[in-house]
Every structure is written in structure tokens, then in C-alpha cells.
Amino acid sequence: MSDKLISKIPAGPLETKWTRRKSEIRLVSPNNKRKLEIIVVGTGLGGASAAASLGELGYNVKIFCISDTPRRAHSIAAQGGINAAKNYQNDNDSVYRLFYDTIKGGDYRAREANVYRLAEVSAAIIDQCVAQGIPFAREYGGYLANRSFGGVQVSRTFYARGQTGQQLLLGAYASLNKEIANGTVKAYPRHEMLDLVIVNGQAKGIIARNLVTGKLERFGAHAVVIATGGYGNTYFLSTNAMNSNGSAAMQCYRKGAFFANPCFAQIHPTCIPVHGDQQCKLTLMSESLRNDGRIWVPKKKEDVEKLRKHQIKASQIPEEDRDYYLERRYPAFGNLVPRDVASRAAKERCDAGFGVNETGKAVFLDFSDAIKRLGHQRVAERYGNLFEMYEKITASSPWEEPMMIYPAIHYTMGGIWVDYDLQTTVPGLYAIGEANFSDHGGNRLGASALMQGLADGYFILPVTIGDYLSYKFAEPKTDINTPEFDEAEKAVQARIDRLFSIKGKETVDSIHKRLGNIMWDNVGMARDEAGLKKAIQEIRDLKKEFYQNVNVPGSQFEFNQELEKALRLEDFFDIGELMARDALNRTESCGGHFRVESQTEEGEAKRDDANFMYVAAWEYKGEDKDPELHKEPLKYEFIEVKTRNYKD
Amino acid sequence: MEFNLKIWRQKNAKAKGHFETYHIAGIEEDASFLEMLDILNEQLIREGCDPVAVERGCQSSGPVSFDHDCREGICGACGLYIDGRAHGPDDHVTTCQLFMRHFKDGATITVEPWRSAGFPIIKDLVVDRSAFDKILQAGGFISVRTGAAQDANNILIPHDDAEESMDAAACVGCGACVATCKNGSAMLFVAARVSSLALLPQGRPEAKRRAKAMVAKMDELGFGNCTNTRACELECPKGINVSHIARLNREFLKAKFSD
Numbered sequence A: 001m002s003d004k005l006i007s008k009i010p011a012g013p014l015e016t017k018w019t020r021r022k023s024e025i026r027l028v029s030p031n032n033k034r035k036l037e038i039i040v041v042g043t044g045l046g047g048a049s050a051a052a053s054l055g056e057l058g059y060n061v062k063i064f065c066i067s068d069t070p071r072r073a074h075s076i077a078a079q080g081g082i083n084a085a086k087n088y089q090n091d092n093d094s095v096y097r098l099f100y101d102t103i104k105g106g107d108y109r110a111r112e113a114n115v116y117r118l119a120e121v122s123a124a125i126i127d128q129c130v131a132q133g134i135p136f137a138r139e140y141g142g143y144l145a146n147r148s149f150g151g152v153q154v155s156r157t158f159y160a161r162g163q164t165g166q167q168l169l170l171g172a173y174a175s176l177n178k179e180i181a182n183g184t185v186k187a188y189p190r191h192e193m194l195d196l197v198i199v200n201g202q203a204k205g206i207i208a209r210n211l212v213t214g215k216l217e218r219f220g221a222h223a224v225v226i227a228t229g230g231y232g233n234t235y236f237l238s239t240n241a242m243n244s245n246g247s248a249a250m251q252c253y254r255k256g257a258f259f260a261n262p263c264f265a266q267i268h269p270t271c272i273p274v275h276g277d278q279q280c281k282l283t284l285m286s287e288s289l290r291n292d293g294r295i296w297v298p299k300k301k302e303d304v305e306k307l308r309k310h311q312i313k314a315s316q317i318p319e320e321d322r323d324y325y326l327e328r329r330y331p332a333f334g335n336l337v338p339r340d341v342a343s344r345a346a347k348e349r350c351d352a353g354f355g356v357n358e359t360g361k362a363v364f365l366d367f368s369d370a371i372k373r374l375g376h377q378r379v380a381e382r383y384g385n386l387f388e389m390y391e392k393i394t395a396s397s398p399w400e401e402p403m404m405i406y407p408a409i410h411y412t413m414g415g416i417w418v419d420y421d422l423q424t425t426v427p428g429l430y431a432i433g434e435a436n437f438s439d440h441g442g443n444r445l446g447a448s449a450l451m452q453g454l455a456d457g458y459f460i461l462p463v464t465i466g467d468y469l470s471y472k473f474a475e476p477k478t479d480i481n482t483p484e485f486d487e488a489e490k491a492v493q494a495r496i497d498r499l500f501s502i503k504g505k506e507t508v509d510s511i512h513k514r515l516g517n518i519m520w521d522n523v524g525m526a527r528d529e530a531g532l533k534k535a536i537q538e539i540r541d542l543k544k545e546f547y548q549n550v551n552v553p554g555s556q557f558e559f560n561q562e563l564e565k566a567l568r569l570e571d572f573f574d575i576g577e578l579m580a581r582d583a584l585n586r587t588e589s590c591g592g593h594f595r596v597e598s599q600t601e602e603g604e605a606k607r608d609d610a611n612f613m614y615v616a617a618w619e620y621k622g623e624d625k626d627p628e629l630h631k632e633p634l635k636y637e638f639i640e641v642k643t644r645n646y647k648d
Numbered sequence B: 001m002e003f004n005l006k007i008w009r010q011k012n013a014k015a016k017g018h019f020e021t022y023h024i025a026g027i028e029e030d031a032s033f034l035e036m037l038d039i040l041n042e043q044l045i046r047e048g049c050d051p052v053a054v055e056r057g058c059q060s061s062g063p064v065s066f067d068h069d070c071r072e073g074i075c076g077a078c079g080l081y082i083d084g085r086a087h088g089p090d091d092h093v094t095t096c097q098l099f100m101r102h103f104k105d106g107a108t109i110t111v112e113p114w115r116s117a118g119f120p121i122i123k124d125l126v127v128d129r130s131a132f133d134k135i136l137q138a139g140g141f142i143s144v145r146t147g148a149a150q151d152a153n154n155i156l157i158p159h160d161d162a163e164e165s166m167d168a169a170a171c172v173g174c175g176a177c178v179a180t181c182k183n184g185s186a187m188l189f190v191a192a193r194v195s196s197l198a199l200l201p202q203g204r205p206e207a208k209r210r211a212k213a214m215v216a217k218m219d220e221l222g223f224g225n226c227t228n229t230r231a232c233e234l235e236c237p238k239g240i241n242v243s244h245i246a247r248l249n250r251e252f253l254k255a256k257f258s259d
Helices: A014-024 A045-057 A095-105 A112-131 A164-182 A247-254 A287-291 A301-308 A325-329 A339-354 A368-374 A376-394 A449-469 A483-502 A508-522 A529-549 A561-585 B033-047 B051-055 B130-137 B159-169 B176-180 B187-198 B201-220 B231-235 B243-257
Strands: A037-041 A060-064 A185-188 A191-199 A202-210 A216-220 A223-226 A265-271 A294-298 A363-366 A403-412 A429-431 A614-619 A628-633 B003-009 B018-024 B108-112 B121-123
Touching: A014 A112, A037 A045, A037 A202, A045 A060, A045 A164, A045 A185, A045 A449, A060 A191, A095 A112, A112 A164, A112 A449, A164 A185, A164 A449, A164 B130, A164 B159, A191 A216, A191 A247, A191 A483, A191 A561, A202 A223, A202 A483, A216 A483, A223 A247, A223 A449, A247 A429, A247 A561, A265 A287, A265 A339, A287 A376, A294 A301, A294 A325, A294 A339, A301 A339, A325 A339, A339 A363, A339 A403, A368 A376, A429 A449, A483 A529, A483 A561, A508 A529, A508 A561, A508 B033, A529 A561, A561 A614, B018 B033, B130 B187, B130 B201, B159 B187, B176 B187, B176 B231, B187 B201, B187 B231, B187 B243, B201 B243
Parallel strands: A037 A060, A037 A223, A060 A185, A223 A429, B003 B108
Antiparallel strands: A191 A202, A202 A216, A265 A403, A294 A363, A363 A403, A614 A628, B003 B018
16 A cells, blocks of 8 residues: 555444544634634535535635536536435335445445445435425425435435435535625635645645636635536536536646546436537436336347438337347346446447437437336326426427437546545645545445535534644634745646637637547447557647647636636546546456456456455656556455346 | 527626627537537637627627536526527526527527626626525525434425425526516515425524515615516526415515514
8 A cells, every 4th residue: 555545544343433533533622713714615515515514613614616606516417316324214224234335336446434434424414404494305294205216225315306416405505605694604606726725735725717807816724625526527528517627626636636546437328319519518317217218229220220311210110120239138137237237238239330310329218118018197107207308308209209318427436535534645635525536436326426425515524624623723824925826826827828829720619529539439438458548649649739729719807718618628638648547557347447358258347356456546746747556455344345246 | 500699799797788690500400509609609719700790890709608507407507588588488498408499490599698787797698696695695594503403304394395395496596587577576586495495394493584684685686676577487497486476475574573
């Protein structure tokens, strides 16, 4: 194990670790909390809940977001629900089962202690959210309702219609507003972090661009918390919001924070396909549709051709000419194979030339059998709102013709490396929510992203950050007029000046699209050595081209969305390369990471526990230098490591 | 498909704005309205400067600025006034969920920002909606500290109350209600929050203070009065019902009478 990766996992039995750590953590008295300042970057579930909780404790908090108001953060788009080990259904759920399901779902690449703590605090999240007035679904007796989600055998998911993320975020945002009104939190909307400032090896502030005036501004603090989400938009097309980006994480990486497991990205099988090259965003359709929908493509190429030319409709293709490829390849699980398997199988058929729309990147999800079997009304009860949503977007009715779906990038499990206290390798710098790497291993289970964001923000960070700050209260407020801040601001200014000086011919989006294609083709659902090496070279070449030929219109000192995008794309190049590099190193298949070279005879993912049961943490060594790999071994003391089996 | 786009251009909050017209072709009917604007922007950046703008003596108007983010109708960032309607001609959608098949090929489409005293223009189609945050900061929350909550099932809430509260909580804070209202009133926005919390037992202890504080802040920030035209309800992308305004009025009057 690298001596730079000290995970600080408390000793003792699993169920006592968090209690033990909490009892060891030093406290900060209320009069000293008033003297301490904390910067939180990002206002999603993690950032908003952390800032509100820290404000309640009496710290002085500054919170930043790129949108016009904290409430727009992309947590808002989560549909399905939030897991919690409440056992309200009396179905023998427990903290241990939620922990076990999460570790197993992550394909044994997450830390036992972190995941157990996540499961342990999950119940308190629901209590907190109900107290905030979140209108979760209720049974007629007035008690909370639950539903079931993929990959588990209990009903532990709490939900507010298909808008659970929205309601949880509005709850955290309301708490944030309460603290803004109290004066403990100050919000800086339309501000984008562009660098981390380090003083004497410790995180002491940020440089941010005011997105309305365009001015660079300096902010100092005793500690900095990164809550800026994932980096799925490296692929250009994803289910992430348009402005979601990985730039804050990259800035921290360049300033010494290690970046862990960057290659672990989740690809969701049921998204509305790309309709042409004019598109820039993909929309998810709920996974629940696979309960009753059958996935197929035509057996004959001539039918494919006719479909693409709109000469025939799917419903006109006779049963014997349809290839229900999931049922064919995975008879035991059929259409309900796990996300990664379903995604790879769809890609395989489309790559073989059987994609059913003009772009060749779509398969059918057909409900005609379900409608025959269950009747119109029961199908409508189960999926009516999803059918409507699909029809609104595509102008095609799933009642008459099958849906068309295709996999899309959805979530990133990798992120900034953190220890048990959620502190990065830079003292005073913390990372929470999707921005860190810690809880989901190689694959995240449904309804667990919301749980993690709120666990980190409400219950874990506000406790653990105290340990660091207990040594800092005697330090004066961070002076922003120091050489360290001067230098950081100068470097950001140089980046901006360079972008405007290029005056090339290509738009930022057109280059980002090409990066997305490189990523999707080589660092997507199936990866191999040759493709990954090619991707690294192509990304470098494209980055060079960007610096020679991009056109960033307008000027710095105005509202300039093209400049925002150009700055983010610079970082996406580096994330893309790091993802490819990590994927190249990890020659096993694991969770969302599938190496073509590592599969069983039946084409299933083959994990290599002997050689890869570790967290890959990358240390930045400078522009144009190879990063250094550090390994944090994963030890499973409390559960038995098994092969995930989807066959029986 | 092809269109003529008559778009409001305004360099910043202080500058005088004007309409500019652009021609755009090769748009797929499945493209969303915002994707169409993305394509227009690509075109404007590549051209560097459009001829109409040159005639006006403008060197380059550059790409059109507009707020957007999730593009699935939930974040509330987007909001354009299209052919005289908030979020355009389709009912109960946000602008990002409006598709070009709802327009006639060759049509001239007028695109404006939200126009309201409460929402100053930042640039082009981007407006400042921070007044909404200020209204919510005045009282749109329940004062519970992290960790202070009792077990969630100790608070029983009848199914129908939870559902009605959720109807109101669906508000995305886009501002279409204000932009649509001839008085520039924010009543539907304020009502959605007040009503959602008033329907739940957890929201009752602060109900009086909340209704008074939020209404006072709304008035202070220059939003107009409600005259019951119900235009807001028609244009709300989430279909939030004006009955929530009635509940806000009841909550407000109850609070006033108990003073």
C-alpha cells in the first residue's frame, strides 16, 4: 500500500467502526466554530445538505454553484427513489443486508467500512427528510410506502412519484435557505470554481469566475469541500445535465488530490436513443420497463434496412424474424439481466449492423406481449406515465409500436480519493457525493446515489471535518492577498487568455462531440488494450487541435457560455485520458468496466481478485507527464467475496 | 425543417435590446427547441457575424445566451417566451421538452426572455430569478436541525394529503407563472410552497409566520398582485392548480386575524 494513501479505517468490528471514529473525533466549541470558515462547492444533495448542516453547527459557510440558484443541481433529475434500511415492510431488511447488497452490487471494489456506515446512517436520512416536509408516497394508513428496485430482494426504496431527487433536493435547499436566512451560509450562485488554492500544503481557498460579470474572484477558508458530482459528460452525450462537469475534481487532482478508479462509469441500458447528430443530451427511461418489455432486433438485415428507411414498421415483422437476443443469450434472466450485461448486448447487436433506427444505434423494447397478457389497463397502471413521457419526446406511441432504446452514460463511480473521514490526500480538502469514489465500487445500485449524497452531507462530513478544524480555530481568517492566491489567479487568467487568443474555426461543442465519440467507442461498454491505447493518443491529438483551432467568441468580462464550455472541455480531455489510462491498467472485467480480454467463454465479465482487488488512485505529476499509480488494497474481513452469478 | 427565428438580443442588463432575425435550415422534427438553438449558435459562431447584425453596425452579436441544464423538464432552468406563450405552444412542458414538430415548416418564431419587473435581464434570453430564492429564504422551509428528527413513521400523513402536497411540491421554480401574469404576480410560485407545507403536520408550527413572511417578501421585491385570471395555471409546466393560491390566501388571512 502506498504510504500516501492512509484510509484511516477504524479498528474493531464492522458495526462499531463509525461509533468508534465519532468518539475519537475532536470537537470544536461553539465560540470557536464562529471563527472558522468553510467553502462548499456544489449545491446538489451532497453540497446543499453539508452546507446547511455545517451552518446549523455554527460554522461560516460559503457555498458556490454554477446555476442561477442552488435548486437546479442535477440531483434534481433522479427519478426512482432512495434506499434506506428501515425494514418498514417487515421483509427482514437490515443495515447488514443493505451493506451486503451494495458491496456485492459494486462487484467487490468498494470499502467495507465506508459502505457499512452508509447503510448505518440511511435510516436517519429518511427521518430527516420527512421532518423537512418532503411529501414521500404514503399508504392509506398514513405510513410511508416503499417499492422494490433492481438487484435486491427487499422493498427498501422510498419515493416521491418519479421525482424523488427533486423532492430531496428541495428539502436540502430549504434547509440551506434557512441557514442563509440565519446568516451562517452565504450563497454564490452563477460562480464557477476555476482553481483550488493551497497554502503550506493545505486547502485554503478557491478562485472562482463570476459568470455574470466574468471577473475572477478569490475566496479563502479554513477548509474546502468539493461536491460537484461526476464526470459523465466527458462522453458529450450522457444523461447528465448539460452543465455537469468534472472540472473542480480535475483542479483538485492537479493540486495534489489523488483521483480514484476513474474508469468505473455506469452505462444505463434503457435511454431514448440519439435521434441524429444534432443532439446533445440523452434521456433515461426507467429500468422498471424491463419487467414487462421484451428487447429485440430483426434477424434479417433486409428488415433492418427497411426499418431505417421507414418502409416497414416494427409491428409488421413476424415473430420468427425477431431476435430476442437477451432471452436467447441469457435464458435464465432474459430481459432482466443486470444493467451492464444488457448494455453490452445491445451494443453487440448494433455493432453487428442490426440497430433499428437511422443512426443504427437503437434496439426495440416491445410491450405487445405484455399488453396481450395483462390488458391495456394493467399495463397503463404500471407504465402509463412512462409511455406518455416517451411519446412526448419521440412522437411514437409505445401502445402501437415498440419503444426504441439504447444505452447511455449515466453515473460515475470513480472520483476523488478520500479516506474514511472523506478527506482527500490534500489536508483540508474534502470530497462528498458522486464527486468522491468511496461507496459504489465498480457499479452503483439503483436508488443509492441519493442515499450517498445525503449520508455524506447530513451525517458524515459535518462530524469528520470537525477533527481537522479542531486544529485550525486559532488560525486567522485566510488572507486572500498572498502570493499563493496571486499565483492561482494568474494561472486561471492565463488559461482564459490562451483560449481567446486561439481564434480558430471549430466550435467548442464540435470538438467535445469528437471527444465523446473517442470515449464512447474505446472507453465505453467494451474496452480492449488496442482501443484504449488508441484513445489516449487520439485524445492527446484532439487536445492539441483544440488549442490550435477552437473558436471561443466574445470576451471574458460578460456572460459567456462558450467560454464556460471551453474551460470545462479542457478538463474533460484530461479526465478522458485518465479514464483510458486507468482502464488500460485494470486488465480485469469488473462492474461497469468490461475488458474484452477478460471474459468467460460465455462472454461474462471475469474479475481478477488476485491482481486487482485494490483502489487505483492516480497522482498528478505534471502536464505531459504520466501520472503515478498508487494502490489501496481492499480487504474483505466481514463478507465472503464471490463471483456475481446471473445464470441461476 | 426550416425556420426564421426572431430573437431578442441584449448585451447586458443595462444595454438596450432589439430583435434580430436568423434563418435556420436542416432541423429534424424530433429536435427539441433548445437543440435547435444549439444548432443556431453553432451556425452563428461559425459565421462569426450575421448580416442583419452587421447592418445594424454590430460587429458580431455572437451566439444567443439562454439558461438551460437538465433538458428533461425538471431543473427549471430553461424558460423562453415563444410566440407569445411561456414555454411555447405545447401545454404543460418546459421549453426543453418542446419539440420542433409542434411548429409549421418555414414558420417565423418569436423568442423572448421572461419579461417581468421581478426578473431583470442578464443577457439575451437569460434573466435573473434570484428573487425566487429570496422569497423562499423568507420562510419557505421547516426549521428542523440535522439529526433532530424522530422516526419517520411517527408522523402519519393521510395518503391524499401527501398526494396534494406533492402536487404543489412539483414546482420547478422556472418563473413561467410570473412571466405569463399580466400583473407580474408570483402568487402561484409562493402558493405552491406555502400550500405544500401547510398540508403536512410538520409544516403547521410555522405556518402563520411562513405565509406572512413570504407574501411580504414577494410584495417587497416588486411582484404584482393576483387578480385571478388563472393564466399562470395554464402555462405552468407542472400544471400546478390555482386552488393552492386559495389555500395561500386562507393561510395568510388566518395568520393576519390571529395577530
